[in-house]
Amino acid sequence: MSSDHHHGHNPADEARDLERANVLSEALPYMQQYDKRTIVVKYGGHAMGDEALGLEFARDIVLLKQSGIDPIVVHGGGPQIGAMLNRLGIKSEFSGGLRITDKATVEVVEMVLAGSINKNLVSLLNRAGGQAVGLCGKDGNLIVARKVEQKIHDPESNIEKILDLGFVGEPAKINPEILKTIIASDIIPVIAPVGVAPNGDTYNINADTAAGAIAGAMGATRLLLLTDVRGVLDKQGNLIEELTVDEAKALIKDGTISGGMIPKIETCIDAVEGGVEAVVIIDGRVRHSVLLELFTEHGAGTLITKKASA
Ligand SMILES: Nc1ncnc2c1ncn2[C@@H]1O[C@H](COP(=O)(O)OP(=O)(O)O)[C@@H](O)[C@H]1O
Numbered sequence: 001m002s003s004d005h006h007h008g009h010n011p012a013d014e015a016r017d018l019e020r021a022n023v024l025s026e027a028l029p030y031m032q033q034y035d036k037r038t039i040v041v042k043y044g045g046h047a048m049g050d051e052a053l054g055l056e057f058a059r060d061i062v063l064l065k066q067s068g069i070d071p072i073v074v075h076g077g078g079p080q081i082g083a084m085l086n087r088l089g090i091k092s093e094f095s096g097g098l099r100i101t102d103k104a105t106v107e108v109v110e111m112v113l114a115g116s117i118n119k120n121l122v123s124l125l126n127r128a129g130g131q132a133v134g135l136c137g138k139d140g141n142l143i144v145a146r147k148v149e150q151k152i153h154d155p156e157s158n159i160e161k162i163l164d165l166g167f168v169g170e171p172a173k174i175n176p177e178i179l180k181t182i183i184a185s186d187i188i189p190v191i192a193p194v195g196v197a198p199n200g201d202t203y204n205i206n207a208d209t210a211a212g213a214i215a216g217a218m219g220a221t222r223l224l225l226l227t228d229v230r231g232v233l234d235k236q237g238n239l240i241e242e243l244t245v246d247e248a249k250a251l252i253k254d255g256t257i258s259g260g261m262i263p264k265i266e267t268c269i270d271a272v273e274g275g276v277e278a279v280v281i282i283d284g285r286v287r288h289s290v291l292l293e294l295f296t297e298h299g300a301g302t303l304i305t306k307k308a309s310a
């Protein structure tokens with residue numbers, strides 16, 4: 001080794017150090033772009049399975065906060081609700097991506113979402129050095145819910161029927177004051193998608209839907225939906241990197257987008273039409289997917305905007 005490398009560095013180390021420094025430096029314009037902006041991150045139940053991945057997710061959120069962004073976390077917990085219902089011997093079925101929710105089920109939903117999952121996530125964020133506070137739609141009257149009316153088209157009779165899903169709700173009104181108070185104190189809010197009706201009934205809300213409504217009400221600059229696929233895929237299974245609202249609607253119509261991706265895309269469309277600049281669907285199974293999406297040139301997943309970027 002030549003004597004001028006007094007720190008014991010060799011050319012390979014120096015190249016690697018430069019690469020690291022370049023990655024950090026590349027983040028600067030994005031940190032400036034998102035400074036003091038609100039970014040809503042929806043963390044799905046599928047992405048939560050792995051403890052190490054969870055801590056990394058928490059570190060990424062704390063990093064956003066540390067870099068001047070105001071992150072809001074909205075979480076799901078579908079698989080965890082399913083597991084608890086199983087333990088209790090309560091049967092559960094879905095219709096159009098939504099869990100049919102009777103009285104006994106909504107009690108379990110609230111227990112799992114607003115209880116264990118919410119508090120575990122708060123704890124992870126605090127362990128990562130952040131300051132997080134957990135709440136559900138009942139806190140500060142954050143999410144006032146109304147009952148979902150699911151229209152089902154019966155092709156045989158050609159009649160539209162309305163299915164009763166029980167205590168399944170959608171946001172009728174978001175009261176963001178409590179969030180603004182929390183954010184003004186530099187605390188990261190963590191929200192369970194449980195809503196409350198004006199008569200006090202508890203409603204189970206799809207977590208994507210709740211995240212979209214909160215992003216709209218908070219005037220968020222980005223909504224990130226972490227899921228268990230790379231993003232929206234075309235018919236050949238290739239990742240679609242950018243979609244406009246019109247293109248997304250066409251993909252639903254021609255059947256390219258189906259199943260659980262439909263309510264997700266509908267949420268994206270509502271959010272973008274409600275004033276959120278862009279929504280991104282990203283792979284929550286990928287380590288540091290949030291950082292890659294926000295702070296690197298390449299991004300990740302599928303970006304959905306109102307109009308194509310120039
Ligand atoms: N065009 C598509 N691109 C990607 N995923 C799709 C598409 N059409 C349907 N899907 C399905 O949607 C699923 C994601 O929705 P969902 O399971 O509800 O996610 P989450 O539990 O994260 O909310 C994917 O795992 C995939 O099976």
Ligand SMILES: CC(=O)N[C@@H](CCC(=O)OP(=O)(O)O)C(=O)O
Pocket residue numbers: 043044045046075076077078079081097098099109168169193204205206207208
């Ligand atoms: C009405 C409805 O379906 N609510 C969802 C709420 C949780 C959720 O959405 O969780 P993921 O994001 O992990 O799927 C449910 O009961 O599973």
